[in-house]
Amino acid sequence: MIGKLKGTVDEIGEDHVVLDVHGVGYLAFCGARTLGNLPGAGEAATLFIETYVREDMIRLYGFASAHEREWFRLLQTVQGVGAKVALAVVGIMAPGDLASAVALQDRAAIARAPGVGPKVAARIVAELKDRAPAYAGVGLAEGIGLKRDIGEGLAPAPIQDAVSALVNLGYGRDQAASAVGIAAKEAGEDASSATLIRLGLKALSRL
Known part of the structure; x- marks a missing residue:
C-alpha cells in the first residue's frame, strides 16, 4: 500500500x-x-x-496534505459519493473551507464542485455535520464564530479589516475568518489589523 x-x-x-x-x-x-x-x-x-x-x-x-486526503476519505462515507465526486470537492475547496462549509451547512459552496448537484451537496453537509469538527483542522471554531460576529457587526474593527484584507487578496471569507481567528488568539484582542493580517497570512500557509 x-x-x-x-x-x-x-x-x-x-x-x-x-x-x-x-x-x-x-x-x-x-x-x-x-x-x-x-x-x-x-x-x-x-x-x-x-x-x-x-x-x-x-x-x-x-x-497536497494528509488533511486533504482525510477529507477525501470522509466524503466517500456519504451515500452516493464516490472517489470522483470526493476528488472534485477537495479539488475546489481547501480543508479549512470545506470544514467551514459543512459546519455552516453551506450547500451552495459544495455544489460548485464539478459533478456535484444540489441533492448530493445537501447530503454531504447533512451527513457530515456531526463529524466535521474532527476533520476541521486549525481555526474552524474561531472562523465560524468570527463569521457570525462579522455578519452581525459585532467583531472589532481590526478583525473586520483584517478579514476584508485577506478576502481582497483572493482568500475565501471562511478561510480568512479562520486565519484571523488564529491570529487574534495568538496576538491578543488588542492587536492591530496589520498584525492580524501578517499573522493571518502565516496561518493560511498552514491551513
Whole structure:
C-alpha cells in the first residue's frame, strides 16, 4: 500500500500527475487545487497517496496534505459519493473551507464542485455535520464564530479589516475568518489589523 510519494514531476495532465520516484513513474489522479499548486516538470514534489486496489486495476489518488486526503476519505462515507465526486470537492475547496462549509451547512459552496448537484451537496453537509469538527483542522471554531460576529457587526474593527484584507487578496471569507481567528488568539484582542493580517497570512500557509 502506497501512502506517500516523494520524487520529481515528470508530467502534469488534466486530471493527473506522473511523479518520477527513482526512475519509476507513478500516475496519481489529483484535484484541481493540488495540480495547480504543483511545480513544473523536473521539480521536486511530494504527494500524500490514497491507494485503491481493484480486481482489474490499481489507482492512486494524490493530495497536497494528509488533511486533504482525510477529507477525501470522509466524503466517500456519504451515500452516493464516490472517489470522483470526493476528488472534485477537495479539488475546489481547501480543508479549512470545506470544514467551514459543512459546519455552516453551506450547500451552495459544495455544489460548485464539478459533478456535484444540489441533492448530493445537501447530503454531504447533512451527513457530515456531526463529524466535521474532527476533520476541521486549525481555526474552524474561531472562523465560524468570527463569521457570525462579522455578519452581525459585532467583531472589532481590526478583525473586520483584517478579514476584508485577506478576502481582497483572493482568500475565501471562511478561510480568512479562520486565519484571523488564529491570529487574534495568538496576538491578543488588542492587536492591530496589520498584525492580524501578517499573522493571518502565516496561518493560511498552514491551513
